[in-house]
Amino acid sequence: MRMAVAVAVMTFREAVRDRILYLLLAFALVMIGAARFLALLTVGSEARIVADTGMAAIAFFGVLTAIFVGVSLITKEIEKRTAYTILARPMTRTIFVLGKYLGLLMTLWVNAAVMSAGFVLLLALRGDPILPVLPALWLTAMELAVVTALALFFSALATSSILGILFTLGLYVAGHLVWSFPLLAGRLAQGWGTRVVMLVYYVLPNLDRFNVRAAVIHGDAVPLEFIALQTAYGMGWSILLILAAAFAFSRRDLT
C-alpha cells in the first residue's frame, strides 16, 4: 500500500504540473463567476441560474479534466518509457494502477474543491443557501471517481491517448443516456432485441443517477439514504473499473 501511496503522490505532483488542468480550472472559475452576470439577464430565477450554472460548471469541467488527464496517465508513462523504470521496482502492476488512480482522484478532488469553494463563496456573497447544494457537489465528486476509473481503464487498454479519450467520452455519453434504454426496449418487439437493450441497461454504469442538480435547484430534499446508496454505487463501479484496468494492464506487453 505504501508503494501505491508513493505512486499516487507522484501522479498528483505530475498532474498539477499539467497546464491543461489549470486551463480547465480557469474556465470553470470564469464560468462560475459569470453565473453572477448571467443572473442579471434573466426575469426571475436568479438564484436558480447561479446555482445551476455553478454546479454544471464544476461537473462539466471536472469530467473533462478526468478524461483528458486520466486517459494519458498510463499511455504517457508507456510512451515516455517511465513505466519501465517504475515497474522495475518491486511493485505489481495492480499497485501501479491503483496508485495512478488515487493520484488522479486526489488531483481531481482538489480541483473540484477549489471550484466548489469559488461557487460557495459566490452563493455566500449573494446570500443564497449553501447547505442544499452540498449533496449535488458530493455526488459530482463521486461521479468524477467513476469517470476517473473509466479513463484509467481505457488508458490501460488503449494503445493511444486519442483512442482512450474517444472510448471514455463514448462511455460517459452512454452512461448519461442509460435512462433512455428502457424506453427504447419498450418500443421494440419482445425478443432478443429487448433483452440485449436491457442487458446493456444493467451492465453500463448509470452516470445520470449522480446528477441531483435538478432536485437541488427545485428545492427538493435529497435523502441521506439516496446519497449513501449512490456513494456505494460509485465506489462499487470505481473498484470494478480499477480491477479491470489492473487486469488489462497486467496483460499488456510492455517489451
Next chain:
Amino acid sequence: MNRRRAGVAMLVLLALVLVAGSQARLLAHPLEEDAGRRLLYLPNGRFLQVASLGYPTFVADMIYLWSIQFYGGYSDRMDRFAYLEHVYGQVIARLDPRYVDPYLVGALIMVIEKKDVEGALKLLDQGMAANPKDWLMPYEAGFWAYDTAHDFDRAADYFRRTMEIPGAPASTRRLHAGMLNKKGDKATSLLLWSEILAEAGEDRVRATAANHVHDLQIDVDLGRLNDLAARFQARAGRPPRGTEELVTAGLLPGVPLDSDGRPYVFDPVTGEARSTSPFRLRRR
C-alpha cells in the same frame, strides 16, 4: 527584412479589410435580420433532453436567458413570435418541466406581444399539470382569463384551483367570488363573500366583503322575486303589485327586506322587482 515586414503588414491590413468589410455587409444582409429563421434551428426539447447529457436544467437556463434577450429586444416583426409556444412549451418545458418562470414569462409575452391569450392559457395549463403544487400559474391564468379574455367562467375556475393550493394568497378567494359574480352565479358568490366577511381580519377586507354581500344579497333576492312574480303572473294573469301579494298567494313566507331593511317593490310598467336601497358598488 524590411520587405518582409511590409509584406506582413500588408497581409494584416488585407485581413482587417476583409473582416471589417464583410462584417459591415453581413450586418445589413436580410438573412441577418430574419429573426424567425434563427428559431428554425432550435431543436425540440425531447431531443435536447437527450443531447444535454445530464445537463438539461442548465440547457433550459441558457435557452430561457436567450429567449429573454430575444423577445425582450425591440423589433416590429410579428413573425418573431411565431415560435413562442415551441420555445417555452416544447423546448424549455420539456427540458425542465418544473421550471416555473418560463411558463409565466412565456404567457406574458404571448398575451402582451403576440395578443394570443389562448396560447398563454394553454402554456400555463401545461405548467400547472407539471407543477400542481404551485399556485402562481393558475393565479396568473385566472388573471389573464379575466382581464384579457373576459372569460369569467374560466377565470373563476382558475382562481378556484389557486385557492385550493396551500400557500395561495387569501385574496384569491375574493377573486374567485368576484368571478362567480361576474359570470352570473350570484348565489355562490354571495355564499363565498359571506364566508370572507365572517372570517375577515382586516378592516379593509371586511368593508369590501360587506359591500359585496350587501349588493349580492339584493341581486339574489331580486332574481328570486322575479321568478316568483312570473309564477304569480301565470296564476293571476297579471304581475304582482307588491311583495305582500306574493305572501298572500303563498309563494313567500313573509315580506322580504333588502340589505338595508327596506322592502322590495315591483316596477308598475315592466313588472320587474327592484330595490329601494342604492347599490354600494359600481355596477358594470
